Amino acid sequence: MPQFWMEDFAPQIVWLVISFIALYLLMARVALPRVANVLEARHGRIADDLDQAAQLKSQAETVISEYEAALVKARAEAQATIAQAGIEAASAAEKRNAEVADVLATEAAAAADRIATAKNDALAEMRGVAAELAKAAAERLIGADVPQADVDAAVDGAMTTNGGGS
Amino acid sequence: MSVERHIDHSSPMYQFVIGRLNDWQLGGLDISFSKAAAFMFGAVIVATLFLVLTTSKRAIVPGRWQSVSELWYEFIADMIKETIGSEGRKYFPFVFSLFSFIVMCNLIGMLPYSYTVTSHIAVTIMLALSVFVLTTFIGITRHGTNFLSFFVPKGVPFVMLLLVVPIEVLSYFMRPISHSVRLFANMTAGHTMLKVFGSFVVQMGVFGVLPFALIVALTGLEVAIAVLQAYVFTILTCLYLNDAIHLEH
Numbered sequence: 001m002p003q004f005w006m007e008d009f010a011p012q013i014v015w016l017v018i019s020f021i022a023l024y025l026l027m028a029r030v031a032l033p034r035v036a037n038v039l040e041a042r043h044g045r046i047a048d049d050l051d052q053a054a055q056l057k058s059q060a061e062t063v064i065s066e067y068e069a070a071l072v073k074a075r076a077e078a079q080a081t082i083a084q085a086g087i088e089a090a091s092a093a094e095k096r097n098a099e100v101a102d103v104l105a106t107e108a109a110a111a112a113d114r115i116a117t118a119k120n121d122a123l124a125e126m127r128g129v130a131a132e133l134a135k136a137a138a139e140r141l142i143g144a145d146v147p148q149a150d151v152d153a154a155v156d157g158a159m160t161t162n163g164g165g166s
Numbered sequence: 167m168s169v170e171r172h173i174d175h176s177s178p179m180y181q182f183v184i185g186r187l188n189d190w191q192l193g194g195l196d197i198s199f200s201k202a203a204a205f206m207f208g209a210v211i212v213a214t215l216f217l218v219l220t221t222s223k224r225a226i227v228p229g230r231w232q233s234v235s236e237l238w239y240e241f242i243a244d245m246i247k248e249t250i251g252s253e254g255r256k257y258f259p260f261v262f263s264l265f266s267f268i269v270m271c272n273l274i275g276m277l278p279y280s281y282t283v284t285s286h287i288a289v290t291i292m293l294a295l296s297v298f299v300l301t302t303f304i305g306i307t308r309h310g311t312n313f314l315s316f317f318v319p320k321g322v323p324f325v326m327l328l329l330v331v332p333i334e335v336l337s338y339f340m341r342p343i344s345h346s347v348r349l350f351a352n353m354t355a356g357h358t359m360l361k362v363f364g365s366f367v368v369q370m371g372v373f374g375v376l377p378f379a380l381i382v383a384l385t386g387l388e389v390a391i392a393v394l395q396a397y398v399f400t401i402l403t404c405l406y407l408n409d410a411i412h413l414e415h
Contacts, residue, residue, distance in 0.1 A: 015203035
């Protein structure tokens with residue numbers, strides 16, 4: 001086997017020592033620090049990103065709590081406004097009701113007045129008509145000209161006894 | 167010696183001949199450059215360029231290639247964290263280099279016409295010895311003479327210790343052997359097998375499709391073994407480092 005040719009040992013060992021020392025120096029001084037830098041940069045970057053994410057998360061939580069507080073406040077204000085509006089509407093309705101009731105009462109009173117006036121007018125007219133009718137009837141039946149005063153008195157007496165007054 | 171260095175070109179072992187590209191000598195030491203040395207530097211260059219180029223964008227969201235580099239880095243970092251703990255951090259560059267060197271040599275060796283550096287015992291024994299020397303050095307400097315208690319298991323009767331301690335000492339010194347032979351044998355066996363089946367393809371003519379199909383499957387298996395053996399070598403290194411640091415069985 002060529003592996004056991006002793007005269008090849010020395011040159012192989014010499015060049016092995018030289019090349020391995022070269023490799024060791026290249027690895028230790030050049031290659032490994034480069035790879036280590038890349039890995040460290042990544043780990044640093046990941047840590048930074050995580051920090052930033054945590055910061056953003058806490059910011060988001062602050063915003064959410066502020067939003068929720070604002071929401072609660074707005075809801076309370078809305079409730080108060082609704083209650084206020086309810087009260088105002090109720091009082092306005094009451095006021096309107098009272099006004100309407102007043103107007104109706106006034107109109108009812110006016111109507112009652114008009115009715116009474118009309119009735120009185122009607123009665124007065126009826127009295128005149130009745131008196132004339134009575135006077136004309138008396139003239140035709142008995143041929144006597146009954147004085148106006150007697151006719152009026154008789155009509156008044158008849159109207160009061162028949163219960164036509166108000 | 168040169169008489170020994172004769173191997174037939176058709177032999178499945180011929181692929182392991184490293185040859186000589188020149189004949190450099192340094193004070194009697196043979197430092198001639200060979201394809202083994204070339205592929206070692208190839209592994210160093212590929213590993214370095216891959217890690218440097220894929221991380222050039224430094225993307226926060228990694229692309230495909232950058233993910234490979236990050237996984238590669240974190241694979242070793244996690245392995246050290248799990249087997250050794252936080253004290254293992256300062257050995258990270260060493261363990262990472264060891265894994266990268268072995269995995270790159272193994273994978274480059276899977277390319278056609280290439281050569282597998284880790285198929286030579288001379289290479290794997292040096293890697294294993296570097297781990298052995300490092301772990302023993304750490305054990306002695308951290309624990310002093312207390313390090314010897316590593317060879318004395320707790321709760322064993324004295325009579326048994328006469329038997330257990332020599333076994334413990336022997337197994338400790340056998341570590342670099344088993345550590346290195348495992349990698350070397352796996353690589354050598356895999357590549358030899360592929361070569362043998364490859365010669366069957368040629369010899370069997372039309373029926374060569376059968377060994378050819380087998381080679382396709384075996385190549386997939388060998389790629390898996392290339393990564394797995396690099397992993398095994400590395401995790402054993404971590405376990406030995408943990409023994410030296412924590413003196414635990």
